[in-house]
Amino acid sequence: MLRLGTVLLLLCFALPFAASAVEWEVDRLEIESSDGNRHVFNIELAVTPEQRAQGLMHRESLAEDWGMLFLHRRDQVLSMWMRNTLIPLDMLFIDRRGRIVRIAERTTPMSERAITSGRPARAVLEVPGGTVERLGISKGDRVIYSAFE
Known part of the structure; x- marks a missing residue:
């Protein structure tokens, strides 16, 4: 039988490794703007509850052509926050057809304020x-990716 001190010592060593154990599948998607321009992004996919909970927390930077796509199985009003997120993000809420239904620009790092899609959405691209301003992305633009109809 393990003694309490041994268990606590094991937990102290194991917890940091458990927190970083989230693995990310990488893929690519495109956003087609209303002017016909296409913008390509490398993305990390957040599809499991663990991945969605971790998100982009604790990252000090994100390359301009990278993002994270939070995919859900069904349409729902989605809610995000910036807890433990160190960098400002643009959040693009996307419906099942791949249309951007809402954009939240330059979200506030470390904020716990809820940022919602306001209507049913299937995914959020952070x-x-x-980025939205730089590339001229707007509500109604199309996200081209296999998860969307």
């Missing part, structure tokens, strides 16, 4: 803050 990209570095300022």
